[in-house]
Amino acid sequence: MIQKQLESFIDDYLTSNDFELSNWSVSINIREGFGDYSSNVALILSKKIGKNPMEIAEALVAYHNKNEKLFSVSATKPGFVNFNISTHYYLDIMNNILNEGTDFGKPTKHDRSANVEFVSSNPTGPLTAGHGRNTILGDMVSSILSWHGYNVTREYYYNNAGKQMRMLAESSYAKYAKKIGKDVTPPENGYVGEYLDDIADEIIRKFGKDLDSNSEQFRTFTEEKIFDSIKNTLKNLRIEFDLFSQEQTFYDNGAVDNVLKELEKLSLLYKKDGATWFKTSSLGKKEDRVLVKSTGEPTYRLPDIAYHIDKVDRGFDLIVDIFGADHIDAYPDVLLGLEALGKKIDHIKVIVHQFVTLKKDNEVVKMSTRKGNFITLDDLIDQLGVDVVRYFFIMRGANSHLDFDFDLAKDESEKNPVYYLQYAHARISNLIVRYNNDIKEKTDLDLSLLVEKDEILLIKKLSTFPKKMDEIYESLEPRKLATYLEEVAASYHKFYGNHKVINLDNIPLSYARKNLCNATQIILKTGLSILGITAPEKM
RNA sequence: GCCCCGGUAGCUCAGCUGGAUAGAGCAACGGAUUUCUAAUCCGUAGGUCACAGGUUCAAAUCCUGUCCGGGGUACCA
Numbered sequence: 001m002i003q004k005q006l007e008s009f010i011d012d013y014l015t016s017n018d019f020e021l022s023n024w025s026v027s028i029n030i031r032e033g034f035g036d037y038s039s040n041v042a043l044i045l046s047k048k049i050g051k052n053p054m055e056i057a058e059a060l061v062a063y064h065n066k067n068e069k070l071f072s073v074s075a076t077k078p079g080f081v082n083f084n085i086s087t088h089y090y091l092d093i094m095n096n097i098l099n100e101g102t103d104f105g106k107p108t109k110h111d112r113s114a115n116v117e118f119v120s121s122n123p124t125g126p127l128t129a130g131h132g133r134n135t136i137l138g139d140m141v142s143s144i145l146s147w148h149g150y151n152v153t154r155e156y157y158y159n160n161a162g163k164q165m166r167m168l169a170e171s172s173y174a175k176y177a178k179k180i181g182k183d184v185t186p187p188e189n190g191y192v193g194e195y196l197d198d199i200a201d202e203i204i205r206k207f208g209k210d211l212d213s214n215s216e217q218f219r220t221f222t223e224e225k226i227f228d229s230i231k232n233t234l235k236n237l238r239i240e241f242d243l244f245s246q247e248q249t250f251y252d253n254g255a256v257d258n259v260l261k262e263l264e265k266l267s268l269l270y271k272k273d274g275a276t277w278f279k280t281s282s283l284g285k286k287e288d289r290v291l292v293k294s295t296g297e298p299t300y301r302l303p304d305i306a307y308h309i310d311k312v313d314r315g316f317d318l319i320v321d322i323f324g325a326d327h328i329d330a331y332p333d334v335l336l337g338l339e340a341l342g343k344k345i346d347h348i349k350v351i352v353h354q355f356v357t358l359k360k361d362n363e364v365v366k367m368s369t370r371k372g373n374f375i376t377l378d379d380l381i382d383q384l385g386v387d388v389v390r391y392f393f394i395m396r397g398a399n400s401h402l403d404f405d406f407d408l409a410k411d412e413s414e415k416n417p418v419y420y421l422q423y424a425h426a427r428i429s430n431l432i433v434r435y436n437n438d439i440k441e442k443t444d445l446d447l448s449l450l451v452e453k454d455e456i457l458l459i460k461k462l463s464t465f466p467k468k469m470d471e472i473y474e475s476l477e478p479r480k481l482a483t484y485l486e487e488v489a490a491s492y493h494k495f496y497g498n499h500k501v502i503n504l505d506n507i508p509l510s511y512a513r514k515n516l517c518n519a520t521q522i523i524l525k526t527g528l529s530i531l532g533i534t535a536p537e538k539m
Numbered sequence: 540g541c542c543c544c545g546g547u548a549g550c551u552c553a554g555c556u557g558g559a560u561a562g563a564g565c566a567a568c569g570g571a572u573u574u575c576u577a578a579u580c581c582g583u584a585g586g587u588c589a590c591a592g593g594u595u596c597a598a599a600u601c602c603u604g605u606c607c608g609g610g611g612u613a614c615c616a
Contacts, residue, residue, distance in 0.1 A: 025556095025558095027558085029559095030562090031559085031560080033559090033560090034559070038558085038559085040557095040558060040597090043558080043596065043597075044596095046596075047595095047596070053596075076559075077559070078558085078559070078596075078597080079596085080558080080559065122616075159616075162615090162616070163615070163616080164615080164616065189615095273614080274614090275614050276614095277614090286541070287541075287613095289613095289614090290613090290614045291614095292614085293614040293615095294614060295614075297614085297615095299614065299615085299616080300615085300616050324611090325543065325544080325610065325611050325612095326610095326611060326612075326616085327611090328542065328543050328544095328610095328611060328612080329541085329542060329543085329611070329612050329613090330612085330616095352543080352544095354543080354544055354545090354609090354610070354611090355609095355610065355611085357609080357610085395551095395552085396551090396552070396553095397552095397553085399543080399544060399545090400544070400545070400552085401544065401545070401609060401610070403551085412551095412565090414578085415564080415565065415578090417563095417564070419578055420564090420578075420579090422578085423576080423578050423579075424579095426576070426578090427575085427576060427578095427579085430575075430576055431575050431576085433575095434575050435575080438575085479553090483553070483563090486563085486564090487563095490563090493579055493580065494579095494580070494581095496575085496579075496580085497571090497577095497579065497580040497581080498580080498581090500574070500575065501575060502575050503575095538576085539576075539578065
């Protein structure tokens, strides 16, 4: 990569003068006028050696070997060192894009494994708009890792054995009872959503009207139905999980008890008020936390520790947890637990996202599965389409709150930037068809014919794709990919608007431009596929 | 109580591992279509980057404090 070469140029200069300096950088310039790349090295060195930064910058210019044609060096005002990169370099990269296609920029390493846990919603109701963020984010993070050569396990962890599920069964029975004319008071704080009415109808159809209140069906059938609906929603969103794991497993195989035993051995547990406390205060936290309630029931931290031990033991190179803000307090305790038990945790990345706020009729609605007060993800897909929904949830950074105004959603969807990207792709598809129709004549590809400003800017934008993907891998922020693709599309639309590709009077130029379109299409297609969004041929 | 996030253009937000004139979309206004898809392009207008200190050659970006807004959490998960 060019940036590395610029860095080593500066490095050479520094070592040849016996200067030791580390915190300087070379960065790409977005604005015009200061070259393609710049470095602050002179500004930083000036302090250390007490020399005017401008002089140092000039010294670097002098140090540059004029036979080096790849880049030129110049110095400007306060003491920036600016680099101009030869267009040949960019044209070479464009050639690579054309040759490598959708593999362009992809790391060749394939020997790493990753586990991404997301959604992890208990089967108490359908997936709602509120779940959308976690769901989409997790899927895109998984794709980003896949692209970077990881063998990714998408994992959905849930609990179908706890109090909430008992509550669900009771609620399901209450609906059933009501339908068959029995007078049963629904459980306090039970589930009241309409989806349970449909399930009650099905239970009546399938099992008749004589079921007893503690009949198994109210738990198993209800859960099955809800899980079917969740899986169907995931399918609608083009998401496929590799593994569904259950909390219950870790009770059954003794892992939970084992955690307690081991922590006990380390003297990290104590009893108080009938509960078992985890001495997190001795591990650097302000307060201790309860692992087993006085009722004998564990808090969710405990099985979570057992579950994470299992994940660590499965030997992944990278473990990613996608959590909502409600876990912000708890996951550090889980990690502390792991660490205390001698497990490696530095390969666990936790992505915490803020919640989605739903607005309806200009009022904020607190979504609650229990109260049946929600808009489902399926509703959103019906209204907006999968592409828009997927894009929508990553348009904001994960740790910004996301306001969702349902009344405006449809309206906004028409202005959704996803169409801007897709339109660029469709435009290119159409153009290539036209080109093949209009121009039959063969000619050699001469990319150096591309000299217009719009062409060069587009090529430069395309060339940064691998670097951008590295950044996205480091941060695991799909939004950055979306932003980049919007820039590519904008750059393309501009080029398209100002220059005609098909020109029968200049076949070589037409051919070069058509190849620029091809290269752009490759980048758009690659990016969109990572985001799980379609790249349409026509719009 | 403890914790998290945010405050940047009229609106929604980028930029935040410090860099040279603070960006985009929407909305507003004015243009471009005999021409490869106008879901596009070009232009105009719009800003004390909440406030106050501090660190630095350099702060929207880092630190401290204040104010405002949103959210989470407690032996429910």
